[in-house]
Amino acid sequence: MSAHAFDVDASNFHELVLEKSKHVPVVIDFWAEWCGPCKSLKPILEKLAEEFAGRFVLAKINADQNQDLAAQFQVRGIPSVKAVFNGEILDEFSGAMPEATVREFLKRIIPSPAEELRAAAARAREAGNPGEALQLLAEASKVDMANEAVRMDAADILLDQGELEEAKRLLDSLTPNTRMDERAQQLLARLTFALGGQQGGDAAELKARIEARPDDMEVRMQLANLYIASGRHQEGLDELLDMVRRDKAWNEEAARKAVLAVFNMLGNQGPLVAAYRRKLSSALN
Numbered sequence: 001m002s003a004h005a006f007d008v009d010a011s012n013f014h015e016l017v018l019e020k021s022k023h024v025p026v027v028i029d030f031w032a033e034w035c036g037p038c039k040s041l042k043p044i045l046e047k048l049a050e051e052f053a054g055r056f057v058l059a060k061i062n063a064d065q066n067q068d069l070a071a072q073f074q075v076r077g078i079p080s081v082k083a084v085f086n087g088e089i090l091d092e093f094s095g096a097m098p099e100a101t102v103r104e105f106l107k108r109i110i111p112s113p114a115e116e117l118r119a120a121a122a123r124a125r126e127a128g129n130p131g132e133a134l135q136l137l138a139e140a141s142k143v144d145m146a147n148e149a150v151r152m153d154a155a156d157i158l159l160d161q162g163e164l165e166e167a168k169r170l171l172d173s174l175t176p177n178t179r180m181d182e183r184a185q186q187l188l189a190r191l192t193f194a195l196g197g198q199q200g201g202d203a204a205e206l207k208a209r210i211e212a213r214p215d216d217m218e219v220r221m222q223l224a225n226l227y228i229a230s231g232r233h234q235e236g237l238d239e240l241l242d243m244v245r246r247d248k249a250w251n252e253e254a255a256r257k258a259v260l261a262v263f264n265m266l267g268n269q270g271p272l273v274a275a276y277r278r279k280l281s282s283a284l285n
Contacts, residue, residue, distance in 0.1 A: 196225030
């Protein structure tokens, strides 16, 4: 048994397949002693497991001796190959395949070096190390300059850190098609609110100005931007709805559009969005 290819049965399946698949793709080869095609496929898989040196691991399961596992994976015939990542089947094929075809299969399931760096950056960010995450994303960008997801990841962190100009530069570099992506739209909305929130001072000052001039819609918009940029979404939405009630048409319906931008930024779901959709509908009628 090598570090990259090993026999698996029910006793070690959880550890060697499910747990390991949280970190690297696991290719399961269901085989049997009597199966002729298995004998031609298995050496190919073993050779490639060694060649790829840990970018995937090969779990060899004797289907006759592990019928429960074979049933769990709905194996209908052998050899049957299943690629598992994070406990989920990514791809599969049945029957003996030539080496070139198996290589194409592996290319589909193995993350590119840039994607591996993205995953490492996500772990660093989750661990509270945004600086390390940005360094890893910079490396990923060098590996694959066309990978726009890397730029969105970096922009997301930069927005958290208040580095708005650099975040804007990255988001402005996205292609028109990518800018229409849901995640890109959410990041662009965050950037818009953050930039707007920089313009009018602190919340206390803005509220004092509104008390003096209740119909000053520009100041109300600045306060809403400030609330939303700082994560106070409900307060920001309340301010925007008040603006809609006061003057729906102001600045080409800017308040209504801003409410929809907040919904988009929050993923258009959740109890807050549902509640404020109803409030917006009421304010418009």
